[in-house]
Amino acid sequence: MNGTEDKLLAKKQTGDLAFIKKMNTSIVLDAVIKHAPLSRAQISERTGLNKATVSSLVQDLLDGDLITETGPGESSGGRKPVMLAFNATAGYAVGIDLGVNYIRGVLADLDGSAVAEQELELKRHEPEYALSELISCIERLIAAAPASRYGVVGIGMGVPGIVNDSGDILFAPNMEWRSVELRRMLEERFSIPVTIDNEANAGAQGEQKYGAGRGIAHQIYVSVGIGIGTGIILNKELYKGASGFSGELGHLSIEYDGKPCRCGNRGCWELYASENALLTRASELGLGEYRSLSKLIQAADAGDERVRQLFRSIGVYLGTGIANIINVFNPDVVIIGNRMSRAKAWLEEAVRDEVSRRTLPYHRERVRLTFAELQDRSAVRGAAHYAISRFFARIKSM
The missing domain is CATH 3.30.420.40 (ATPase, nucleotide binding domain)
Structure with missing residues (x-):
């Protein structure tokens, strides 16, 4: 080799070593985040990295304040190991x-x-x-x-x-x-x-990471607020479509010649099953004294049968759209979230009845319908x- 080739080879080897170190650091950090408290020996066992490599990488992460030593752990016969945890307040x-x-x-x-x-x-x-x-x-x-x-x-x-x-x-x-x-x-x-x-x-990401969707491979999050949107997670990955715009199922047509929507379509699902639909229908029914979702929920809780029936009618439309989602995607779970999840007590029965009535039996067999664990904070x-x-x-x- 000439001098130029030697330099190029040395540069490549240095680059390869730096890349390997980044990968191994990521592996160690992920192990601590997911499984802490862990000792250095336990990290080595979990990751397959040798103890010297783990020790060096742990020191880098300690120096970077990303992990911290939490004190001695249980001894397995020798010196008590020092346990490590992720420093969430870094x-x-x-x-x-x-x-x-x-x-x-x-x-x-x-x-x-x-x-x-x-x-x-x-x-x-x-x-x-x-x-x-x-x-x-x-x-x-x-x-x-x-x-x-x-x-x-x-x-x-x-x-x-x-x-x-x-x-x-x-x-x-x-x-x-x-x-x-x-x-x-x-x-x-x-x-x-x-x-x-x-x-x-x-x-959808909030519920998958912190809420009702943890550990579930195929899930559809239905956000029911002023409008309706859906977050689609398939094989534990957010599905965004060819252009990144998937999930606009609030604009799925459920009435062929229905109400005009601001999106330019007619008969969109969100015109019949959203918070806005609820408030519009309340006004049409002469329930103008209840001008917010919170007031309508309070009225339903207090026994106002007119308001309870209104929620049931919205629940029927909500269940209709969810049945279409189940028939198309065959998910493990459908999670209803955002502001309308506050009205679970007055929506749930109608939603479940409509889903049961409209979904194909093989699709319905395993699917679970639930409301967001994080409620309107997903x-x-x-x-x-x-x-x-x-x-x-x-x-x-x-």
């Missing part, structure tokens, strides 16, 4: 659920546990007004973050519309938004990474998870 993430009529925010540690929360009513939809309210909410959450090695590592957000890979909201029909460059604006304002996805996708927790996952991806590539 940094924090902001999660935002931007709804049609609300903004919900959470500050979470790196385990996804909530440290601080914010919720406010969104009274108008103009992008300038909504962005101002959104920035104020994020500022309050960032200010609530305790001191930490990595600070606030990112912002994750779920929004009620179609989002592209650049974090632009292409179309949010219930907010009348088109082509809003939300990620660019927020990254310029806060100088930290921002991840934006459809709210139903964020909700999307905000999933949004925080987006920011945390992106942080880990950066750490593992360093």
Whole structure:
């Protein structure tokens, strides 16, 4: 070999070693996150890495404040091992659920546990007004973050519309938004990474990571708020379709020549089974004194049979759409989330009856229908998870 070839070979070998070290560091960190408390010897056993390699990588992670020593463990005959745990307070993430009529925010540690929360009513939809309210909410959450090695590592957000890979909201029909460059604006304002996805996708991720969807391979999350969206998880992976826009099943037509929708279609499912449909129908029935979902739930709880019947009628439509989802996707579970999950007591029976009546027997045999374990906080927790996952991806590539 000549000198140039020697240098190229040395460079390749150095690069290969650096890549292997990154991979092994990721393996060790994942083992601690998933199975702590663990000793160095236990990490070696779980990962198949030799003890010297584990010891070196653990020291790097200790130096980086990503893991911590928690004290002695049980002895198996010799010296007590030092146990290791993930340091969830090494940094924090902001999660935002931007709804049609609300903004919900959470500050979470790196385990996804909530440290601080914010919720406010969104009274108008103009992008300038909504962005101002959104920035104020994020500022309050960032200010609530305790001191930490990595600070606030990112912002994750779920929004009620179609989002592209650049974090632009292409179309949010219930907010009348088109082509809003939300990620660019927020990254310029806060100088930290921002991840934006459809709210139903964020909700699906929240339930898969922290709620009713844990460990389930095939699940559909149905977000029922002012509109309806769905997050589709197949083989434990979020399905986003060829262009990244899957899950808009709220715009599945359930009435051939039904009501006109803001999306341009007619007879969309969300026109008959959403929170907006509930409030519209309440007004048509002369129940104008109940002008919010909360007041309608209170009336149902108090025994108002007119309101209970209204919820049942909405539940029938909700069950109709869910039956279509089950017949198409054959999932293990369908999870109903977002604000209408608060009305579980008055929706559930009608939803189950309609699903049972309309689904194919082989599809119905194994499917489980449930309401979100995180109730209306699935999307905000999933949004925080987006920011945390992106942080880990950066750490593992360093």
